[in-house]
Amino acid sequence: MITMENRIERVFREKKNNILSVYFTAGFPELNSTNVVIDELRKAGADMIEIGIPFSDPLADGPVIQHSSEVALKNGMSLKLLFEQLKKQSTFIPPAGQAGNQQPAILLMGYLNPILQFGVENFCKEAKECGIDGVIIPDLPLQEYLHEYKPIFDKYGILNIFLITPQTSDERIRLIDSHSKGFIYMVSSSSTTGIKAGINTTQEGYFRRIKKLKLKTPLMIGFGISDRNSFAKACEFANGAIIGSGFIKALEKGTDLKTGISNFIKSIK
Amino acid sequence: MNYQVNEKGYYGNFGGAYIPEMLVPNVEELRENYLKIIYSDSFQKEFNDLLRDYVGRPSPLYLATRLSEHYQTNVYLKREDLNHTGAHKINNTIGQVLLAKRLGKTRIIAETGAGQHGVATATVCALMGLECIVYMGEVDIQRQAPNVARMKLLGAKVVPATCGSKTLKDATNEAIRDWINNPVNTHYIIGSVVGPHPYPDMVARFQSVISEEIKMQLTEKIKRDHPDYVIACVGGGSNAAGAFYHFLDNEKVKLIAVEAAGKGVYSGHSAATMVLGKPGIIHGSKTMLMQTDDGQITEPYSISAGLDYPGVGPIHANLFETGRAAFVNATDEEALKAVFLLCKLEGIIPALESAHALAHLEKLKAKKNEIVVVNLSGRGDKDLATYIEKMQ
Numbered sequence: 001m002i003t004m005e006n007r008i009e010r011v012f013r014e015k016k017n018n019i020l021s022v023y024f025t026a027g028f029p030e031l032n033s034t035n036v037v038i039d040e041l042r043k044a045g046a047d048m049i050e051i052g053i054p055f056s057d058p059l060a061d062g063p064v065i066q067h068s069s070e071v072a073l074k075n076g077m078s079l080k081l082l083f084e085q086l087k088k089q090s091t092f093i094p095p096a097g098q099a100g101n102q103q104p105a106i107l108l109m110g111y112l113n114p115i116l117q118f119g120v121e122n123f124c125k126e127a128k129e130c131g132i133d134g135v136i137i138p139d140l141p142l143q144e145y146l147h148e149y150k151p152i153f154d155k156y157g158i159l160n161i162f163l164i165t166p167q168t169s170d171e172r173i174r175l176i177d178s179h180s181k182g183f184i185y186m187v188s189s190s191s192t193t194g195i196k197a198g199i200n201t202t203q204e205g206y207f208r209r210i211k212k213l214k215l216k217t218p219l220m221i222g223f224g225i226s227d228r229n230s231f232a233k234a235c236e237f238a239n240g241a242i243i244g245s246g247f248i249k250a251l252e253k254g255t256d257l258k259t260g261i262s263n264f265i266k267s268i269k
Numbered sequence: 270m271n272y273q274v275n276e277k278g279y280y281g282n283f284g285g286a287y288i289p290e291m292l293v294p295n296v297e298e299l300r301e302n303y304l305k306i307i308y309s310d311s312f313q314k315e316f317n318d319l320l321r322d323y324v325g326r327p328s329p330l331y332l333a334t335r336l337s338e339h340y341q342t343n344v345y346l347k348r349e350d351l352n353h354t355g356a357h358k359i360n361n362t363i364g365q366v367l368l369a370k371r372l373g374k375t376r377i378i379a380e381t382g383a384g385q386h387g388v389a390t391a392t393v394c395a396l397m398g399l400e401c402i403v404y405m406g407e408v409d410i411q412r413q414a415p416n417v418a419r420m421k422l423l424g425a426k427v428v429p430a431t432c433g434s435k436t437l438k439d440a441t442n443e444a445i446r447d448w449i450n451n452p453v454n455t456h457y458i459i460g461s462v463v464g465p466h467p468y469p470d471m472v473a474r475f476q477s478v479i480s481e482e483i484k485m486q487l488t489e490k491i492k493r494d495h496p497d498y499v500i501a502c503v504g505g506g507s508n509a510a511g512a513f514y515h516f517l518d519n520e521k522v523k524l525i526a527v528e529a530a531g532k533g534v535y536s537g538h539s540a541a542t543m544v545l546g547k548p549g550i551i552h553g554s555k556t557m558l559m560q561t562d563d564g565q566i567t568e569p570y571s572i573s574a575g576l577d578y579p580g581v582g583p584i585h586a587n588l589f590e591t592g593r594a595a596f597v598n599a600t601d602e603e604a605l606k607a608v609f610l611l612c613k614l615e616g617i618i619p620a621l622e623s624a625h626a627l628a629h630l631e632k633l634k635a636k637k638n639e640i641v642v643v644n645l646s647g648r649g650d651k652d653l654a655t656y657i658e659k660m661q
């Protein structure tokens with residue numbers, strides 16, 4: 001195995017600001033669009049890509065991502081199939097001598113149950129083989145992760161990204177910071193995904209409070225980031241921002257996937 | 270063997286709190302305070318006064334003589350159907366609403382399947398003057414119209430869950446999402462022994478009044494403090510948890526949980542989670558779960574809207590794994606037969622859910638001198654349309 005720097009860590013080493021991460025649901029809008037979307041996002045210059053593993057009961061998601069998951073499952077997407085698709089992804093074969101260079105970091109985001117059924121070790125192993133750098137598992141809390149799963153994720157060099165919210169206490173944020181690698185996912189408001197649009201003054205107060213904590217881990221702001229303005233605003237307070245529901249909506253609209261994706265990214269950066 | 274929750278929130282291998290970070294402050298607040306509040310003198314007094322004067326507790330333990338004769342044994346019915354609002358659900362909603370008030374919450378949300386928990390929540394919110402929002406699957410709204418009307422009459426807002434299968438599991442998803450979006454002023458009254466720790470333990474404690482009374486009433490009636498069998502139906506499992514609670518450590522008492530087999534366990538239309546499920550995560554806890562090989566949660570079926578839940582409370586998953594309770598099942602048809610039999614022999618119209626517990630009497634073959642307690646968890650008014658249709 002070629003040991004190479006985790007691409008999430010590389011992104012934050014090379015770039016301190018305006019880091020753009022884009023979420024989309026695997027198998028949406030079409031079963032086989034997964035690799036097309038990844039490829040187009042890479043070409044359009046996304047710094048990180050979060051591939052959503054569709055789940056029947058996405059508790060932390062609002063209607064847009066719920067819908068995309070439902071469509072993806074109906075299309076026949078599964079974790080097993082996702083790994084098969086990712087293995088066919090050309091971008092995951094790093095050219096000799098420049099391992100993983102200039103490639104966006106790739107994360108998987110999904111709920112715990114499909115991962116448990118796949119087997120956590122098996123999941124990490126497959127993810128590593130597909131060039132996955134990190135995972136975001138919203139319903140895997142810190143304590144359970146440390147207690148049961150951390151050694152497995154560490155063994156395969158896959159970073160587990162934790163979330164913080166406006167309600168998270170400073171004490172807990174420090175605890176999360178101490179266990180974090182890569183970045184901390186800063187949820188912009190108390191909400192499910194894609195509910196509240198834009199950034200208001202209350203949120204700015206929260207962002208400032210977190211900035212003052214001077215955490216060791218980089219911060220990415222997500223939830224409610226959907227356009228140039230909200231992206232720019234978020235980047236004032238964090239290393240970058242994550243767009244999910246906004247991008248899914250664009251995928252739904254676009255007749256031509258490739259032009260749609262490239263236009264969407266141009267409209268943000 | 271210890272069948273209670275441990276300090277980490279687990280029953281054996283099941284339970285825990287698998288929740289998104291957005292819910293951590295709320296769930297932690299509950300976890301840190303629930304025991305302190307519940308066992309304070311002022312809470313106990315208010316809770317017990319309301320159970321007595323408002324709910325009408327203790328509910329009778331009734332020796333069903335003609336049913337006993339029919340089955341050649343001694344069948345006692347624990348009459349939770351006689352509670353205010355017609356089911357055991359109110360024991361829990363009274364407890365949780367008093368807790369919510371003490372935590373300074375002003376807005377109450379709940380999920381409901383058959384509508385019994387929704388009605389019980391709407392009722393206590395009216396009683397306490399709190400805002401109440403009940404999430405209910407669109408399909409359930411159609412099949413439980415009288416309970417929807419009751420909730421509205423009591424001042425609750427009923428919000429349809431339009432995602433997924435549009436039933437109980439989806440209503441629960443929507444309630445959890447509401448809680449994520451309203452983290453400060455809102456308390457979520459979960460209706461069963463499901464959800465993240467401390468919910469399963471908290472709800473079991475509020476429902477444990479059922480077995481506490483059974484113990485006292487049996488002592489009074491037959492000078493022994495335990496039956497040979499306790500039978501209860503299980504969807505999420507709150508009435509069973511309450512009926513089993515004070516007998517868990519008395520291994521002389523055989524505990525029997527009856528799941529809904531729908532059109533037959535292997536028919537593809539069933540809710541027999543223990544037979545069809547494997548360990549998984551639903552609504553914040555690790556438990557037995559009906560799911561695909563890919564880990565997608567599947568849709569259970571039962572004629573009874575209160576039993577078609579793809580998971581089960583983690584306390585029951587542990588009772589199943591340890592063998593402390595026997596998990597059996599009854600089909601739609603067997604449950605309906607039990608309804609008509611109870612109507613005919615005892616003049617009691619049971620809820621479809623409770624009828625699953627009654628249906629097991631056919632298979633139990635209890636001895637003549639044995640004592641069987643069946644938890645009659647609810648009354649059948651809400652199911653009249655189904656019964657009328659099936660009467661011929």
